[in-house]
Amino acid sequence: MASTSHPISKTSVTEKPLLVSISGYALLVVALVLLAFAGISFLQAHEPTILSVTLFVLSLLIFKGMSVIAPNEAVITTFLGTYMGTMKKSGLRWVNPFYSKQKISLRARNLNGQALKVNDKSGNPIEIAAVVVWQVDDTARATFDVDDYSVFVHIQSEAAVRKLASSYAYDHSEDDHADITLRDSTGLINEYLERELNERLARAGVVVIEARISHLAYAPEIAQAMLQRQQAAAMIAARRQIVDGAVGMVEMALLRLEDKGTVTLDTDRKAALVSNLLIVLCGEKSVSPIVNTSA
Incomplete structure (x- = not known):
């Protein structure tokens, strides 16, 4: 994700130690x-x-x-x-x-963001939330550069999460050519979110210690449809694997029959044998095939 530069104002006040103390x-x-x-x-x-x-x-x-x-x-x-x-x-x-x-306070604080409804890169509505661990690093900026640094952190965190969600697809089923997706690239997504937050919150003298996606799901109105599509995709992938394995087993069976000379099969008999074996190997229910090799 291309990061957006958030330059600190020229009138920003930088922290300095109090000498007379x-x-x-x-x-x-x-x-x-x-x-x-x-x-x-x-x-x-x-x-x-x-x-x-x-x-x-x-x-x-x-x-x-x-x-x-x-x-x-x-x-x-x-x-x-x-x-x-x-x-x-x-x-x-x-x-x-x-x-x-x-x-x-200079202590570390937790921001448990609420689930936001955002459209991902493909335009599908999703729900996303993040947990942010942050602390004040520059007391002068936190006090004088923003009106309320706690509110600033909350609003900028929501803005960063919305930008992140709209920059990537939910998963690879939404974008087959995507190298990074929200669901499948959790580590990189968290790194991008942390970097974006640090850039946004630098003007408030706040540093982000850790930022992680805590909730990611399709919005309720499309969740059922997406679940059916995922189930269909999983079924197709399983069938593809079964067919690939069955074809390999049929090829192996024909080669072994020919090598041992057990039977001699012409083209029609080979086609029939292949058909029967595929039915046996790919069928969902148990079958009792009859293999007829006689003339």
Whole structure:
């Protein structure tokens, strides 16, 4: 399948690490100490003082700059609408308290797509669905280049599955000359789907780990007709194999009779013998043939 290029916008924001970020454990202790001194100062003066208010505000600013980052999680920071960087190191981190912070998951996710009704390359309606395993790779693109990256993944996955289904025939019975079909070339089809999804989702900073077709069938309105055609094709193939084997056995029988000189058969007798043997070998029911070799 010819892949379609989906170039990333020139205004795209690329992920970068946040340089101004420190461990928050020591500052947490400092904030608690400041909060305690602010409380003590307030209790001693029995009214808010400049010292108690200052200590209280400083402790609040330290607390506001704290971020708890779990494994496979990131925090995106912005300041007055400007992207400052992404924190990915897990633990308690502290940044400028005036930065806006947004958490984003880096864990792998599953998208179990619904069955879509699409026309394949031959125009037959089929039902197809895919399972996609994906995760956020570039937090900046996932946050700033698309409105909602989860919805973007869902819609683009459906579009990719529809394009894939319309690019190939369901099986070889639909297109005898096709090298790749949806049913008979599962490995290649999955590779093409994964490649198409990665190209479509690159602008959202999402990478596809695995993509597989989970459901493939003819649409209900033509399923019965297609089943009858497949059964007919299977019956024809079986009959062809039976006839090929029977002809070989008849040829072998005639050669052995002639080589051993058991009987001498003219052309008419050979034709009759061949006819009887084919009836015996190709018939569906048991028969009791009478082979007459006398003059």
